[in-house]
Amino acid sequence: MRGLIVDYFGVLDGTEEDRQGWRELLAEIGENDVKLAVLSNEPQGPGAQRVKDDATTFYGIDTVILSGETGVEKPEAQAFENAADVLGFGPRECVLVDDAIENVHGAVQIGMIGVFYQAFERQAVELRSLFGLGK
Numbered sequence: 001m002r003g004l005i006v007d008y009f010g011v012l013d014g015t016e017e018d019r020q021g022w023r024e025l026l027a028e029i030g031e032n033d034v035k036l037a038v039l040s041n042e043p044q045g046p047g048a049q050r051v052k053d054d055a056t057t058f059y060g061i062d063t064v065i066l067s068g069e070t071g072v073e074k075p076e077a078q079a080f081e082n083a084a085d086v087l088g089f090g091p092r093e094c095v096l097v098d099d100a101i102e103n104v105h106g107a108v109q110i111g112m113i114g115v116f117y118q119a120f121e122r123q124a125v126e127l128r129s130l131f132g133l134g135k
Contacts, residue, residue, distance in 0.1 A: 001034065001093060001094065001095050001113065001130055001131055002033070002034060002035065002087075002089050002093045002094070003034065003035045003036075003037065003084060003087040003088075003089045003093055003094035003095070004026075004029055004034055004035070004036050004037070004094070004095050004097070004127070004131070005036075005037045005038075005039045005080070005083045005084070005087070005094055005095065005096045005097070005107075005112075006026075006036070006037070006038055006039070006061075006096075006097045006098075007038070007039060007040060007074075007096075007097060007098040007099060007100070007103065007117070008038050008040040008042065008051050008054075008055065009040060009042070009051075009099075010098075010099035010100070010117065011097055011098065011099050011117045012038070012054070012055070012059065013054075014120065017120075018120040019058070021120050021121075021124060022059065022120065023058060023059055023060070025124050025127065025128075026059055026060065026061065027060060028128075028133060029127065029131050029133065030060065032131060032132070032133065034131060035062075035063070035087045035088065035089070036059075036060075036061045036062065036063065037061065037062075037063035037064070037065060037083055037086060037087055038051065038055040038059075038061055038063070038064045038065065039065045039074065039079065039080070039083045039096070040064075040065070040066050040067070041066075041067045041073045041074055042066045042067065042068055043066075043067070043068035044066070044068035044069060045068070048066050048068055048069070051064060051066065052064045052066075063086055063087065065079075065082060065083050065086060067079065070082055074098070074100070074102075074103040074106060075100075075102045075103045075105065075106030075107075076106065077106060077109065077110050079106075080094075080096065080106060080107045080110050080112060081110060083096075084112070090111070091107070091110045091111040091112045092111040092112070094112050094113070095112065095113045095114075095115060095127070095130055095131075096112050096113070096114050096115065097115045097117050097123060097127070098114070098115075098116070098117060099116070099117040099118070101116055104116045113130065115127065115130075
């Protein structure tokens with residue numbers, strides 16, 4: 001796997017403990033030449049800027065893709081294809097983490113690995129395994 005695409009609301013915006021855990025995990029994954037992106041159905045406006053600022057400043061994610069800017073919302077296949085394209089990979093080279101099962105299904109239907117987010121520790125174990133990391 002070469003790309004990790006993560007939803008913002010419901011995944012990265014959790015408790016301070018989870019946010020710190022995500023920050024460390026994303027840094028660890030990124031150090032292994034994995035490109036990172038946030039894919040959110042956030043519309044344009046102040047909320048969109050908050051997502052961009054938090055993703056880039058706190059989490060160190062370079063790519064933020066918002067449906068309010070692209071005009072395509074998850075779970076439409078084009079949303080996931082666009083995210084993979086922006087990272088420079090095909091869908092089969094990417095993992096999506098989302099807290100909405102319909103979005104996970106949409107990603108899987110185009111060939112991504114889908115991770116249904118429920119609890120940070122559980123998904124951290126799964127992602128470390130998918131990306132071949134220790135711990």
